[in-house]
Amino acid sequence: MPQQPGMRPQQPGMQPGMQPGMQPNMQPGMQPGMQPGMQPGMQPGPARPSAGRGAAAGRRYPQPGYPGAGAGGPPPGPGGMPMGPGGAPVPPRGDVKAFQVFKGKKPSVAAVTQGMQGMHVGGPAAPGMPGAPGMPQAPGVMGMAQPAVLDAKSVPRPHQSSRLLLPKFANPVTEQAGTEFLRMTCDALPQSPAVKSKFPLPIGCLVRPMAGQSQQVPVVNFGQVGVIRCRRCRTYVNSYVVWVEGGRRWRCNMCAMLNEVPTEYFANVDQTGQRVDKMERAELAHGSYEIIAPVEYTVRPPQPPVFLFVFDVSFGAVKSGMLRDAVEAVKSSLDELPGQERSMIGIMTYDSAVHFYSIRADASQPQMHVVGDLNEVFLPAPSDLLCNLAECRSLVDDLLESIPTMFENTQNPDSATGPAIRSAQMLMAPIGGKISLFNSQLPTAGVGKLKSREDLRVLGTDKERLLLQSADPLYKNIAVECSKTQISIDCYLSAPQYADVATVGTLARYTTGDVHYFRSYSSAEHGLRLRQAVYRALVREQGFEAVMRVRVSKGFRLSGFYGHFFVRGSDLLAVPNVHEDKTFAVQITHEESLVTSTTACVQCALLYTNVNGERRIRVHTLQVPVTNSVVDLYHATDVDASVSLMARLSAEHALATTMPDVRKALQEKVVDSIKHFRGQVQALNMVGAGTLPDTCVMLPLYVLAMIKNVAFRPGTDVRVDDRALALFRIGDMPARTLVSFFYPKMYAIHTMPPNVGVYDQNRNLVLPEAIPMSSRVFNEQGGVFLIESGAKLWMWISRSAPPKLCQDLFGASSFNEVPAGEFDLLDNGNDFSHRVFSIVAHLKQQGAIPGGVEIVKQGDTEREPRVLGLMIEDRTVAAMSFEEYVNTLNRSSNTRL
Numbered sequence: 001m002p003q004q005p006g007m008r009p010q011q012p013g014m015q016p017g018m019q020p021g022m023q024p025n026m027q028p029g030m031q032p033g034m035q036p037g038m039q040p041g042m043q044p045g046p047a048r049p050s051a052g053r054g055a056a057a058g059r060r061y062p063q064p065g066y067p068g069a070g071a072g073g074p075p076p077g078p079g080g081m082p083m084g085p086g087g088a089p090v091p092p093r094g095d096v097k098a099f100q101v102f103k104g105k106k107p108s109v110a111a112v113t114q115g116m117q118g119m120h121v122g123g124p125a126a127p128g129m130p131g132a133p134g135m136p137q138a139p140g141v142m143g144m145a146q147p148a149v150l151d152a153k154s155v156p157r158p159h160q161s162s163r164l165l166l167p168k169f170a171n172p173v174t175e176q177a178g179t180e181f182l183r184m185t186c187d188a189l190p191q192s193p194a195v196k197s198k199f200p201l202p203i204g205c206l207v208r209p210m211a212g213q214s215q216q217v218p219v220v221n222f223g224q225v226g227v228i229r230c231r232r233c234r235t236y237v238n239s240y241v242v243w244v245e246g247g248r249r250w251r252c253n254m255c256a257m258l259n260e261v262p263t264e265y266f267a268n269v270d271q272t273g274q275r276v277d278k279m280e281r282a283e284l285a286h287g288s289y290e291i292i293a294p295v296e297y298t299v300r301p302p303q304p305p306v307f308l309f310v311f312d313v314s315f316g317a318v319k320s321g322m323l324r325d326a327v328e329a330v331k332s333s334l335d336e337l338p339g340q341e342r343s344m345i346g347i348m349t350y351d352s353a354v355h356f357y358s359i360r361a362d363a364s365q366p367q368m369h370v371v372g373d374l375n376e377v378f379l380p381a382p383s384d385l386l387c388n389l390a391e392c393r394s395l396v397d398d399l400l401e402s403i404p405t406m407f408e409n410t411q412n413p414d415s416a417t418g419p420a421i422r423s424a425q426m427l428m429a430p431i432g433g434k435i436s437l438f439n440s441q442l443p444t445a446g447v448g449k450l451k452s453r454e455d456l457r458v459l460g461t462d463k464e465r466l467l468l469q470s471a472d473p474l475y476k477n478i479a480v481e482c483s484k485t486q487i488s489i490d491c492y493l494s495a496p497q498y499a500d501v502a503t504v505g506t507l508a509r510y511t512t513g514d515v516h517y518f519r520s521y522s523s524a525e526h527g528l529r530l531r532q533a534v535y536r537a538l539v540r541e542q543g544f545e546a547v548m549r550v551r552v553s554k555g556f557r558l559s560g561f562y563g564h565f566f567v568r569g570s571d572l573l574a575v576p577n578v579h580e581d582k583t584f585a586v587q588i589t590h591e592e593s594l595v596t597s598t599t600a601c602v603q604c605a606l607l608y609t610n611v612n613g614e615r616r617i618r619v620h621t622l623q624v625p626v627t628n629s630v631v632d633l634y635h636a637t638d639v640d641a642s643v644s645l646m647a648r649l650s651a652e653h654a655l656a657t658t659m660p661d662v663r664k665a666l667q668e669k670v671v672d673s674i675k676h677f678r679g680q681v682q683a684l685n686m687v688g689a690g691t692l693p694d695t696c697v698m699l700p701l702y703v704l705a706m707i708k709n710v711a712f713r714p715g716t717d718v719r720v721d722d723r724a725l726a727l728f729r730i731g732d733m734p735a736r737t738l739v740s741f742f743y744p745k746m747y748a749i750h751t752m753p754p755n756v757g758v759y760d761q762n763r764n765l766v767l768p769e770a771i772p773m774s775s776r777v778f779n780e781q782g783g784v785f786l787i788e789s790g791a792k793l794w795m796w797i798s799r800s801a802p803p804k805l806c807q808d809l810f811g812a813s814s815f816n817e818v819p820a821g822e823f824d825l826l827d828n829g830n831d832f833s834h835r836v837f838s839i840v841a842h843l844k845q846q847g848a849i850p851g852g853v854e855i856v857k858q859g860d861t862e863r864e865p866r867v868l869g870l871m872i873e874d875r876t877v878a879a880m881s882f883e884e885y886v887n888t889l890n891r892s893s894n895t896r897l
Contacts, residue, residue: 418448
């Protein structure tokens, strides 16, 4: 071939169109380093195994005995990262190349531009790559006969990674708030509404302000200088503000306002524009910090932690055992109540009347007061109904011990829940605090009494949403009054048939409380779960008398707030009690038609009283790039956070429309995502982009799981209380827990390699590989599977489970001797039991899961159907399998495209 002007000399034997470094038997259009037989457009590098059937591919199951040597799942990718479709590694959050430059340092305009260019997205293919000017077109991208399609077998399954198991403040020395505090659904924001219109997923931020341990958040005391804030938008000073005029002024990173620097706070700036004392000031070096609030942030002196326990003592509560279990749960938690010497406590009971108890340190025993007027309740002895726990501990213990005995022979069937909770609000109003309500049946007496509304005939119709709304405005009105007086309510509900969770749970929704529901309460079945739920609710990290505000940079605005709270004004969230598990969500939209800045910030500020009576302001700030590329938005998507926000939007939607409309809207999000992404990558002539990027490839699986979840699934087998509970839980679950609630994680513990269930050199517990949620795995010989469903742990045991496994794990000689039901799994002193025990304890701690492990034996007609209902990828009477669902998506997206 004659040499062309400007061309490098070709090596002997090279064919026309070949590049320097190519082998003689390589085809034109292939890249140097590619192996013979690879097609043009493929990337050079070592061959990767196919993802096959997700985590189940390549599993080796043992012969009789255990554990087998075969580890489940395909081999990990480079650096231990999970493998995505086609063998590509799925990066953890923030590892997309374009956005690495923004992690841990303040990006400049040049850094943003360089990072975007490094991805080769949002523009032509990189030089020298197929599809670039002068290069041949890659097969299967443009001009293909049929568009690329999703493949159910190659979609990775949820895995235990840094995305799901978020560390407790993994890197406190950082300018960016950790994802345990602020978690964006997309690590970039669109430059304009026009760009957002081509990205169908909602954009927002999950806010978990009290995550982690308080001692890991640095504390700042501004002293006489006063809190440094923007004069216009009131943003707190943070690592992303810009120092100008030699450090004498600073520009707000939210609204661009120039603010004067107080003389006492002044410091010189270096050649990079950063203050020379930056690393010495937590508010400038950390994305999360806490301010000791000055007196102007205190409306009244900080109040002591106050806990009021309100027990239903009707016949149903006594007979079911809920009263005794609730009293025992409270009693066992008293030693660890926050506040120590400052904690105050009160106790009330109710049936067809409301009972108060005066507890005085100088009295020999508590005194009981009965109020029978349920329409005009009053406080019989206001000054004695709350007592200091440390001063009156023996009297409190005696009273709790005596309550089950006092009412053990009651025949009173009524439950005056409305009057009881109104009385509790009156009692707590001067101080505020936490109310724990234990209600064992549908309210039947006094104001707020309810009637059963459950009707299977209306499920799936326009009237179903009415069953999910409150039946009596009294409960919301009481909740709003509680919120105004800094009172939070946790509801522990039960009933033999129908409890109207939708109505009574409203007390928790507007007071930042939690809702727990135990259908047909049984002490044997639910006692352990109730006791552990109460214990965690009382002793976990928490704050009182709180308000929270979230801010976003100029050009954007917050269009929605989701979670358990009451909104004061337009954007101030009243959260009387905020704890480490409580998660809120905000949705971000455009306020301007074009955002000119290259970055945007989100800041959360929580003003609260800690358990030591100190008024604090906890501040979290993060920064993300602003892009005009739709493809960049896809690549920056955090699918777990996106699904969490979508679920919250759908839960709100379910209260205003029909369930079929909710499910349709969810599916349209997936179809539109596929359609827009395909359209973008084809228009930009991008190579090998696929149907969805690796960051979003699990979206169809998650949406199918949402559609099959009790919150949204079709069918008449769904109880109204169960659906209402699910909608409440969706409102305030952390992302990790919520994802597991939709798509549980299942582990084959009978095949665990010896290194699983032990801690590695970094003190991280090595977990088994999660496998697909399909009942096909139950056909394995001797299978034992541990399942985490976000709210509960299950263990399914095959009839053919080896006797040695039964002995080591349960102390049983055979399958027949293994006990069924929920109980705490014990460490029996052998290696296998110890490793399983460690895994169970880890999952419970990470997911804040109360209760024990529900042991389900193969053939158990009562429990096994519940486990089979968790198998998301199986076909059911009312919903298709995952493979069928993917085929439906392919047809729908191809039609739209």
